Amino acid sequence: MRHGTRYEFPDLPLKSVGAGTNLLLTGPTLEGARELLLRLLLGEDGVVIITADTSARKVLGEFEDVGGRIDRERVRVVSCAQERDDDLGDFVTSVGSPGDLTGIGIEYSSQYEAVYARGYDTVRTGIYTLTPLLVYSEDVRPVFRFVNTVTSRIRTADGLGVCAIDPSAHDERVINSIAQPFDARVDVREVDGTIQLRVRGLSDQPSEWTTVPALR
């Protein structure tokens, strides 16, 4: 593992963050959160995306739209959306339901290990979004276990984690508890077609609403 690694975010109004950082991205589904999450995954590191409410095919298309390069050695997807993506190849794996937290966790670890084994010792993980996982679970405790397990792997493996959640879909008390293992919250909103963000929990990042430059 490389020591001193930092994750950079070109073209975003964010400073680099240290290896092992987990960010909770909170914003309404249709207001820029997915675009921002995918832009936070850009770089030459390994990438593992867990998509819970959108097909892998669509997420990969959107990743390319924001400038991502689909290199199957480096980029991996775990899909728990309804649509099957089995024909895309083994760099995409499917779990039947967002409620199968055990299956999602195992497939995620498997894909993480696959990227790691190919020499990518820095890996960016994106989860879009936690909302279906919470909605499908009658008891919030297994979701805590899932979030703790994933964020621990990211922290101890010097990775970067970006996990989205729609705050309007959940009780604020649940959001605050879910946020506990994350190093910071990145709030996202869209104003007149422009995405804005602010960061809570990392002192060197913008704490006031800051415009995210549009894609070139």
Added chain:
Amino acid sequence: MPTVVYVDGDNETRSSTVGALESAGFEVRASESVEAVETTIDDSVGCVVVTATLSDGTGFDVVELVRDQYPDCPCVFFTSKAPADLPRGGREQVVEYVPRTDSSAHDRLVDVVMAAATEATQPAYPVPKDEPERVAALEAYDVDELAALETFERLTALMTAHFDIDVAFVGLVDAHEERFVACEGANWRTLSREDSICTHTILTDEVMIVENVREDPRFAGVDRLDELDIKSYAGARITDDEGNPLGAVCCVHGESRSYTRAERDDLRRFADEVQEQLSLRRRLGSGGA
């Protein structure tokens, strides 16, 4: 170094994996079957590593057995089987997975087990940021000695009368469970952290109110609270002099209940009293340090 239980029915892979874990410094207890795990597991075990299939069940049966007794214990699947070929487990069991593919697999297993055994990696509840420091701070107190103190008994008795509630208690939240050092109105000794509302109370310096447990999504699925007839809750965090959260002073009632601003302030004062008593005992050197 924490103890690791490794469960694998194959003599060859069991021997080589035990060797790899021992070389990394772990004390390893090897088991061959689900049944054998029952006599192998205890509270000194920091992680359980298991293969997918065993002669008398699956790795998921081992996870279920372990979590029934030690709900926080991290479990890691170490197997040559791909995820799609694994036996079916419960949808909410959530484990780590390391593929046993090539010679580097043992190195990756050691990395994952090291993290799992030394950090709180798989608990089913939110964990405070400085959990190791917090637990170390709590260990400076002799909880058994505190439980024998009449001061806290008098205080909780006063609380039930003052708030007109069923139960009042002083709870200390250790690494895996809450221990009730005083409890008026019930005979509670311990509660696992994933079932305890105080697990959440220690995260905030505000008095935490749950007017109706069944309507709060954090606790609505916790059957144990229903079994204990905990329908409403109010708790104020207690800390040591350095600010480490140790536990909470709490009101519990068998019916939904709200708390006025004055009542919240009173609960905070009761908690301050407990906090001062704890601080005093530490300064007098009789906290068990």
